[in-house]
Amino acid sequence: MLKKPARPNFGQIAPDVICLGVWTGDEMVLPRAARTQRRTRIQEEKEEQILEAALEVFSANGFRGSTIDQIADVAGMSKPNLLYYFRTKEAMHRALIDRVLDTWLDPLRAFDAEGNPVAEIRSYIRRKLEMARDFPRESRLFANEVLQGAPHIVGELKGPLKQLVDEKAEVIRSWAKAGKIAKCDPYHLIFAIWSTTQHYADFDVQVRAVLGQENAGEGRFEDAARFLERLFVDGLQVRE
Amino acid sequence: MLKKPARPNFGQIAPDVICLGVWTGDEMVLPRAARTQRRTRIQEEKEEQILEAALEVFSANGFRGSTIDQIADVAGMSKPNLLYYFRTKEAMHRALIDRVLDTWLDPLRAFDAEGNPVAEIRSYIRRKLEMARDFPRESRLFANEVLQGAPHIVGELKGPLKQLVDEKAEVIRSWAKAGKIAKCDPYHLIFAIWSTTQHYADFDVQVRAVLGQENAGEGRFEDAARFLERLFVDGLQVRE
DNA sequence: TGATAATTTGACCGGTTGGTAAACATTACA
DNA sequence: TGTAATGTTTACCAACCGGTCAAATTATCA
Numbered sequence: 001m002l003k004k005p006a007r008p009n010f011g012q013i014a015p016d017v018i019c020l021g022v023w024t025g026d027e028m029v030l031p032r033a034a035r036t037q038r039r040t041r042i043q044e045e046k047e048e049q050i051l052e053a054a055l056e057v058f059s060a061n062g063f064r065g066s067t068i069d070q071i072a073d074v075a076g077m078s079k080p081n082l083l084y085y086f087r088t089k090e091a092m093h094r095a096l097i098d099r100v101l102d103t104w105l106d107p108l109r110a111f112d113a114e115g116n117p118v119a120e121i122r123s124y125i126r127r128k129l130e131m132a133r134d135f136p137r138e139s140r141l142f143a144n145e146v147l148q149g150a151p152h153i154v155g156e157l158k159g160p161l162k163q164l165v166d167e168k169a170e171v172i173r174s175w176a177k178a179g180k181i182a183k184c185d186p187y188h189l190i191f192a193i194w195s196t197t198q199h200y201a202d203f204d205v206q207v208r209a210v211l212g213q214e215n216a217g218e219g220r221f222e223d224a225a226r227f228l229e230r231l232f233v234d235g236l237q238v239r240e
Numbered sequence: 241m242l243k244k245p246a247r248p249n250f251g252q253i254a255p256d257v258i259c260l261g262v263w264t265g266d267e268m269v270l271p272r273a274a275r276t277q278r279r280t281r282i283q284e285e286k287e288e289q290i291l292e293a294a295l296e297v298f299s300a301n302g303f304r305g306s307t308i309d310q311i312a313d314v315a316g317m318s319k320p321n322l323l324y325y326f327r328t329k330e331a332m333h334r335a336l337i338d339r340v341l342d343t344w345l346d347p348l349r350a351f352d353a354e355g356n357p358v359a360e361i362r363s364y365i366r367r368k369l370e371m372a373r374d375f376p377r378e379s380r381l382f383a384n385e386v387l388q389g390a391p392h393i394v395g396e397l398k399g400p401l402k403q404l405v406d407e408k409a410e411v412i413r414s415w416a417k418a419g420k421i422a423k424c425d426p427y428h429l430i431f432a433i434w435s436t437t438q439h440y441a442d443f444d445v446q447v448r449a450v451l452g453q454e455n456a457g458e459g460r461f462e463d464a465a466r467f468l469e470r471l472f473v474d475g476l477q478v479r480e
Numbered sequence: 481t482g483a484t485a486a487t488t489t490g491a492c493c494g495g496t497t498g499g500t501a502a503a504c505a506t507t508a509c510a
Numbered sequence: 511t512g513t514a515a516t517g518t519t520t521a522c523c524a525a526c527c528g529g530t531c532a533a534a535t536t537a538t539c540a
Contacts, residue, residue: 013516042507042517061388064305068498081518083499140387143442147383148301150445157449165450182474187451188467195439196432202383203435205390209397210405211427227428234422235475253486282487282537308528321488323529 015043015085047085049075051099054092059137062144063093063152090152097145097153100138101160107131108164108190113171117180121193121236122229128197129228133221139201165190181236189236196228254324255283256331287325289315291339294332299377302384303333303392330392337385337393340378347371348404348430353411357420361433361476362469368437369468373461379441405430421476429476436468 053075057066068089072079086092107127112120132139145153165187172186200207200221208216215223293315297306308329312319326332347367352360372379385393405427412426440447440461448456455463 015516046517062302062305062384065302065388067496069496078519079498080500080520084517087499089498143383143387144302146443146446147380147387148305150449154445154449157446161446162450162452182470184470185463185467187455188464189471191439191443191447191450191464192436192468192471195435195443199431199435203386205394206386206397206401207431209390209394210402210431212402215427223425224428224431227425228432230422230424231429231432231471231475234477234479235471237474239474255486286487307526309526318489319528320490320530324487327529329528 014087015047016087016091043085046077047095049077050082050085050092051096054096055100055137055141058093058096059140059144062148063089064148093152096141097156100141101153101156104131104138104142105161105164108168111168111171113174117175118233118236121181121232125193125197125228125232126225128193129200129221129225132197132199132201133218136201136204139198143198143202179238182238184236193232197224200224254327255287256325256327283325286317287335289317290322290325290332291336294336295340295377295381298333298336299380299384302388303329304388333392336381337396340381341393341396344371344378344382345401345404348408351408351411353414357415358473358476361421361472365433365437365468365472366465368433369440369461369465372437372439372441373458376441376444379438383438383442419478422478424476433472437464440464 050071053071053073054066056074057071060066061070066089068079068082071092072082075082086095107124110127111124142153145151146157150157169186169190172181172184172189175181176183176186207220211220290311293311293313296314297311300306301310306329308319308322311332312322315322326335347364350367351364382393385391386397390397409426409430412421412424412429415421416423416426447460451460
């Protein structure tokens with residue numbers, strides 16, 4: 001028992017469709033969004049809501065382990081409604097990765113060649129630990145992805161990420177050459193800082209289980225910071 | 241069009257069913273397995289095959305991301321056949337965890353209170369790195385599990401694992417007290433060794449992507465070993 | 481060697497999952 | 511304020527997924 005729409009209509013045009021018009025007589029009529037080139041208030045809000053929910057779910061279950069229904073639930077909207085904004089599960093995941101990757105790499109970008117080496121390394125560790133504490137979901141999102149072979153982000157890893165690391169590795173190498181820190185492989189140094197700090201986000205359950213109820217409070221980040229700063233600063237000091 | 245079995249039969253008795261008999265007249269007849277108390281050659285072989293395949297699949301996709309069909313495919317047998325040996329996906333996963341966890345903790349167990357502290361730490365790092373190189377799937381199996389909240393192994397983490405770590409932490413603390421190594425939080429030291437070494441298994445794709453084609457050969461484990469030994473040994477040296 | 485037990489398979493089932501179609505409801509601009 | 515355009519919902523579908531069943535096949539041992 002189908003009912004014709006009362007008036008002609010462009011029909012369902014998802015927010016991510018760039019342009020789609022209809023011929024009326026001999027001129028093409030574009031939908032409003034295509035004319036104004038602007039996203040609706042509702043679009044901004046809903047996409048925000050969805051990405052927040054997607055982060056929650058993807059980071060906890062990985063891509064394949066997450067379902068659109070779960071995300072819709074967390075976002076507080078119906079599944080088809082969610083699919084109106086992101087047409088596939090992949091699209092949501094991609095949008096999320098794109099949004100998060102940049103801020104995730106910020107601490108490394110802040111690594112300053114002109115600064116004091118020891119102070120730079122120390123503050124890099126501290127910043128990474130703060131991110132592990134304040135944005136564990138973002139960390140787990142990437143961890144899940146990389147762990148399962150990074151099917152959706154290999155490009156980013158081999159491109160922008162490698163480039164950035166290459167650049168910073170050169171800085172570290174120059175510090176070592178100038179005798180400001182011990183000679184060491186800069187790449188493995190960066191890996192070591194990444195792994196030790198992100199460990200507190202990615203393996204949080206394990207860390208808390210091992211520390212036990214009494215020591216698993218927020219203080220663990222301070223303890224970790226103290227230990228890691230000491231380890232890296234002393235471990236990288238020049239020795240003869 | 242059902243056909244009666246030509247002769248009486250115990251029917252489907254999965255290998256993990258302990259005992260199940262039938263009354264024939266007035267005496268109970270037990271199946272052969274119950275009488276001989278022995279597992280078949282075929283059972284040993286097939287369970288081995290299945291667990292190997294399960295390791296491959298679970299470690300690459302996580303629990304929820306893996307399907308029984310995938311595992312059956314890799315194991316080279318039909319799904320119902322696989323389910324004849326392990327009655328549920330959970331049972332397979334559990335069997336796998338149980339088998340792997342022990343060997344996974346071996347290096348930490350080998351940590352010797354009587355040994356030379358620096359040598360012990362150095363050899364622990366080396367052993368963990370060797371495991372990351374030789375058994376990356378085992379590492380990823382746990383990483384996937386822990387990352388997603390360790391739903392299936394919380395018990396192991398809070399029980400046997402915590403206990404073992406507590407014990408070894410005490411050893412480290414005594415070394416520090418005796419002035420053999422720098423004073424430091426033993427738990428965070430262990431976390432640091434775990435994370436830096438397992439990083440090369442769990443984040444392998446990322447490591448290889450960042451190192452680039454030329455440096456991503458097997459030599460990366462030697463480079464990592466050199467760097468990490470140096471870092472921890474120097475970082476833990478007593479200073480005044 | 482033949483009966484009995486162990487193993488394997490194809491067909492199937494109910495629930496879930498990613499995604500669609502079309503009707504309905506709301507918003508925003510001319 | 512009316513109407514074109516945007517946003518939401520209900521009902522649905524086909525593929526997938528974990529698991530079962532009964533029959534067929536193969537191995538074992540008295």
